[in-house]
Amino acid sequence: MKEQKPTSLNFMIVDDSGITTRKMAKVLEELGHNVVGVARTGREAIETYMTVNPDMVTMDITMPDMNGIEATKYICSEYKDAMIIMVTSHGQEQMVIDAIKAGALGYVIKPFKPETLKASIDRILDKFWK
Amino acid sequence: MNISIKHLMDIISTRTVDFFNEEMGIAVNEQDIRLVENNRLELNYLTSVVTVGSTPHIFVIFSYTKNIIDKIFDIYTEELEILDEERLEYVEETAGDIVNIIVGNSIADFENNGIAISLSPPIVISNAQSIAKSRSVKFFVNNLKTSNGDMSIFCVCPNELFEV
Numbered sequence: 001m002k003e004q005k006p007t008s009l010n011f012m013i014v015d016d017s018g019i020t021t022r023k024m025a026k027v028l029e030e031l032g033h034n035v036v037g038v039a040r041t042g043r044e045a046i047e048t049y050m051t052v053n054p055d056m057v058t059m060d061i062t063m064p065d066m067n068g069i070e071a072t073k074y075i076c077s078e079y080k081d082a083m084i085i086m087v088t089s090h091g092q093e094q095m096v097i098d099a100i101k102a103g104a105l106g107y108v109i110k111p112f113k114p115e116t117l118k119a120s121i122d123r124i125l126d127k128f129w130k
Numbered sequence: 131m132n133i134s135i136k137h138l139m140d141i142i143s144t145r146t147v148d149f150f151n152e153e154m155g156i157a158v159n160e161q162d163i164r165l166v167e168n169n170r171l172e173l174n175y176l177t178s179v180v181t182v183g184s185t186p187h188i189f190v191i192f193s194y195t196k197n198i199i200d201k202i203f204d205i206y207t208e209e210l211e212i213l214d215e216e217r218l219e220y221v222e223e224t225a226g227d228i229v230n231i232i233v234g235n236s237i238a239d240f241e242n243n244g245i246a247i248s249l250s251p252p253i254v255i256s257n258a259q260s261i262a263k264s265r266s267v268k269f270f271v272n273n274l275k276t277s278n279g280d281m282s283i284f285c286v287c288p289n290e291l292f293e294v
Contacts, residue, residue: 017226019210020227062230062250091235093238110231
């Protein structure tokens with residue numbers, strides 16, 4: 001655990017929509033963070049995570065190949081300090097529960113405002129850097 | 131899966147009207163929700179499809195006229211720089227994103243005995259004119275007229291889901 005709460009994080013964005021990844025990157029950069037990796041499927045997310053070792057991940061759920069819940073479960077089982085926020089249109093309560101069980105630390109529903117994403121990031125940072 | 135098709139259609143319609151109004155500034159002026167009597171759906175300029183649930187699947191189809199999808203694209207991507215050569219691909223992605231967001235938000239309103247209702251990634255169809263159906267499925271449609279063009283929402287499902 002680092003001693004000082006970071007203000008700038010290295011993010012990986014996982015989403016099958018190119019527009020969403022570009023919009024997300026813009027929001028994250030405006031919040032002062034860096035985007036170090038982008039993946040378009042769950043399997044790509046796992047491979048990219050190993051390569052870029054991000055501080056935090058935004059993860060869509062509905063994707064081809066492997067969904068975001070399965071990818072989160074795998075990443076969190078392999079990397080105990082992984083910090084993943086689900087960013088999805090899927091608002092069903094049971095899906096939120098499944099995401100948390102898989103290891104996600106935050107859940108943001110699309111369409112989202114930048115301040116909603118920022119609040120979710122801050123909650124996670126506060127939890128680990130109190 | 132415990133979903134009534136009429137209930138799903140009502141929720142998706144409400145969510146669509148709210149999304150267009152709140153996120154896009156597009157007013158829906160008229161709606162016409164009904165069961166489609168014939169065996170063929172007439173499609174518009176661009177069509178996006180998702181499936182809801184596992185078995186039986188419900189297909190939810192958004193079919194846009196050119197005017198409305200162009201308007202939605204302009205608003206949805208207004209903070210991004212889109213090159214001319216990227217435009218067609220991103221208009222199609224917009225069509226997929228919108229059906230994914232609205233249907234994903236809509237299924238939040240359903241209880242399914244503690245089991246999450248799955249949603250497929252969207253597929254987008256361009257230059258299609260119609261979809262034909264077999265006798266074992268039914269079509270529900272909502273034709274929306276907006277200040278920026280028209281679109282249709284179709285729900286396609288097995289006959290038995292009309293009885294739930």
